[in-house]
Amino acid sequence: MAEFENNVAFIGLGAMGYAMAKNIRQKMSPTGNLYIFDVFRTACERFYHEMQVTGPVIIVGSPREAAEFADTVISIVPGADDVRQVYLDAVTGIIAARRNPERVLLECSTIDSKSTQAVGEALLVGKLGTYVDTPVSGGVPGAESGTLSFLIGHGKPSDTNSVSHRLHKVASMMGDPKKFFYCGGLGAGLAAKISNNYLSCSILLAVAEAMAIGTRLGVDEKLLHEVIHHSTGQNFMADNVQPVPGVVTHAPSSNNYRLGFKTQMMIKDLGLGVQAGYATGITPTIAEAALRVYEKAAVDPRCIDRDGSSVYLHITNPTRKSPE
Incomplete structure (x- = not known):
């Protein structure tokens, strides 16, 4: 496993993302770094001051920087254009980060299936990792309580697919495993x-x-x-x-x-x-x-x-x- 396996990147600290990131910081490895990015830096600063006592929190200046030293990336942003900006911008996007085929990227936004398929395929070709649409349901209350439903564009966990187990593990930090639905291929969750x-x-x-x-x-x-x-x-x-x-x-x-x-x-x-x-x-x-x-x-x-x-x-x- 890569040397950055305990590090997580979280992109998008809106009403739901903020609560989801809090659960991640509380439940991930206490020695791992949580890299955070949001277009509104004040949200990052508020998160840092609230959560640094639970483990390392590092504010970065772009999605690329957030993903650079993380084997797990989670994002939740408003729309398809924002998703493309986060992942595909040639300078600041994750596609410009260090190559890491073992990286797992959970994209929790609600966008159209076609857009998410295009992003996932571009990252796969670039050997940036496995991108999976993992939209959530449950609103802010579910995000705060860590009981979100996850609709996952991937097959069910199996012994022959390590990605599926990592998806389940990371999603379990933010949601209720009884409400995880593995919907099939990329875009099916959306x-x-x-x-x-x-x-x-x-x-x-x-x-x-x-x-x-x-x-x-x-x-x-x-x-x-x-x-x-x-x-x-x-x-x-x-x-x-x-x-x-x-x-x-x-x-x-x-x-x-x-x-x-x-x-x-x-x-x-x-x-x-x-x-x-x-x-x-x-x-x-x-x-x-x-x-x-x-x-x-x-x-x-x-x-x-x-x-x-x-x-x-x-x-x-x-x-x-x-x-x-």
Whole structure:
């Protein structure tokens, strides 16, 4: 094994990445170095001051520097362009780092399958390591508790494939192994994630609309939730991301719409679902309708930079406009 086997690079310290990196630093080898990079250096500095007591934390100036002396790389950034910048930039990207065929790279962002396949193939040709799409589900709460689901574009762990065991080991520092799904080849993890998010984003809007209709017709909101929970409309989003404040105590809405998954990000994820639908010959009617609503909510000052369930505030008073 390479001399840098205990070192890890983490790229992207946003709301989820920050919490995921904390779990990595706490659970990785105490003698290993954790190299961190984010386009906002203040996030790195905050992480360093909080986590240096648990083991070495080294702030670097580029993804290339982060990967240079690490056998494991983890990244989570907003979109496909950011992923390409992280991995393929000829000067600052990981593709410019020291060659290491044993390096394992877990890319946790939600992007389109085609983009991730192109990145993975370029890194493989350049002998930079094995790149695997490993999108996550569970939001900020799952990242903080280390119970994320991982949808992995790779085969199941086997005795003949050391990469699969390393994937499982690293993902287990951030997620719950009972919720790891090995989906097959490169890009398959993202295909599963896009399909899941098509549902979760659309269902959340449906829950918000149903709750608004029922309460305006005179049903108490807590009673209405109980009815749905014990009837055919029961679903995860209603029980855990309930958009009506005060109905489910742990839901973001009951905590001032504390950020779990940003409203603006709903547009990206539903957009990916729409693109994938047309690419596969399926007309994504539900996602297209939901996307139009989230596009309006994403510029509503009541919803900006808050959990996506704040769409409830938008649909119950849709005439409110954002400032010019």
